[in-house]
Amino acid sequence: QVSTVSALVPAPFNGTVIGLIMPHAGWIYCDSVAAEAVKLIRGKTFNDVILIGPSHREALSGIAIDDSEAWETPFGLRSVNAELGNKINVLKQAAFNGKIHKKEHSLEVVLPYLEYALGDFLLTPVIVGQSFEDSSALARRIAALYQEGMLFAASSDMSHYLNYDKANEMDGRCLAYIENFDSEGLKTALKNGEVQLCGASAVLAVMEASRLAGADAVKVLKYANSGDTVGDKSRVVGYAAVCFYKKGVEMLNSEEKKTLLNIARKTLEQYASTGRVPDFNIESERLKEVQGAFVTLKKGGMLRGCIGNIVGAKPLWQTVRDMAVESSSRDPRFPRVTKDELRDIKIEISVLTPPQKVTADDVVLGRDGVIIRRGARQGVYLPQVADETGWSKEEFMGSLCKHKAGLSEEAWREDDTDILTFQADVFGE
Known part of the structure; x- marks a missing residue:
């Protein structure tokens, strides 16, 4: 049973999720942490999930791709994307190895959370050994295969069997490397025993692949350890849910919206009166960002003009100014807006x-x-x-x-x- 997630609603998020790190301990230990990843991606559309984890029971050299047709989970049968598996298998380090997957729990513990969050998708299960060279090769390969609608997910717990305070300290250092996309620093810290990740190569593969696929930001969704979830703080295991994502467009605040409406109104007034386009002294850095916008004019609740620029080519404030001119004078469906009409016209702006x-x-x-x-x-x-x-x-x-x-x-x-x-x-x- 995926317990904590049952009451969650999707979290508002301004960006494109490319990769995740999720814990794979028993659900009673890490459920509240994994649930934060579920909350983030629930309701989003992903066609493919490449799920990567470590091998706990058998030493592995290289990369093992599962060759099953489907995985049986609490939600039924989850189909495996054989075509994507074949494309990963071109790596010299990779091979199809269903036997090692049958013994390993790190992927099957995480999978039900992804199923609950996403519904229908094709699964590509991958286990990677301890070689950082192999994890980097895997990262480069899956990044080259990345397309919209694909999600990379790494299965890993963090520090093992330290006391509560030491675990928090060590895992905090580890998350700092991850938050900064510092894969080389993380590799050095892992080699020196300064941090711990049982799925280190899986984490590095997803971290590096996400960056190569366009992720430009990292968010630690939640960190906790077993001392937080079950109470014994003498020997704990750390868990984190982490998201690698591409930033979305920052929303405007109320003052910025007011400024844009003022620009559009003053532009309409001057252009209708003189035929000239005014200039403005803009201090807001946000309004200087290149972005598309539409300006819609309505008179008596009815459309009077609407023109925009979908793909931004100019600073946002300038796009709004220019589209105010266009919508008032060059919409072929309507005559040019006159000065006498302006008092009856309402302006609507759509920033895209x-x-x-x-x-x-x-x-x-x-x-x-x-x-x-x-x-x-x-x-x-x-x-x-x-x-x-x-x-x-x-x-x-x-x-x-x-x-x-x-x-x-x-x-x-x-x-x-x-x-x-x-x-x-x-x-x-």
Whole structure:
């Protein structure tokens, strides 16, 4: 039974999770720590999980890939991705070795947590020996195979059988190396006995692979040891849940939103009066970051203009200023906004995250803006379109294809059509 996680809801998180470290002790000891990883990834879509652990019962030289068709777990049968296993097996250090997997617990303890969090995915189970050269080779290989929808997960506990205070001290040093992506420092500390990880090579493989695959940040989700979870503090084992991720776009605070609305309003007023575009002295570093945005104008609750730049090419404040001009004067659906209209017009700004390629199943109405692209044809709907229309996904996608991209209503179902999503921070006057 995966106990602690049953009451958890997904944690808000601004970034793309690429790798995890999770503990593999008995569930009564490490459940509360593993649950934090579950909380982070629950409800997210991952098609493949490469789960890497150590060998406790048998000495292993190299990398052992399981060749089973499926693993039996408390949730049923979990299919193994043989194709991905074959792609890892090209390493000279690697071999298919189901026998060693049958004796090892480090992966099977972690797997139910991942199943509870993610639902359906293909599993690639890998055991790696103690050689850091092998772990680095594995890291480079799986990083080369990485694509969106893939998760690396390392199974490892931390210090073993120290007293409570010494365990906290040693594990704190270990986590400092991990938080700083300092794999070389961690290797040296492990060799010198300054820190302990029973799955050291697995941790290093996921740590290095995540970095190579684009992770630029680390978050320690929770640390505890068995003294915290079962009470005996004389001889404890340490546990950590750690996330390697690519940072998302930082959300705007209320003052930054107010500044952007003020820029849009003053731009509309000056452009409608004089035809000139004003300049602004911007102090906020956040508003100087390059980012896409849309400016939407409404009059009496009805659309009066909407134009934007999906992929940012200019500082955000400048994008908003320029899109205010575009939406008021160059939206082909409407005549140019006049000075006399301005008092009746309300401004809405949508600040966008970078688009990511997805499948139709990944699209969540109301959360995602969607781009349909085939060749030179492209169309986009902002996230709020779904809420404003009440459309089903089929209606939303069909309208986007037909009315925005000039394609057939069913084009979104076809293989040669790309679907991209983005999210928006939407605010207005």
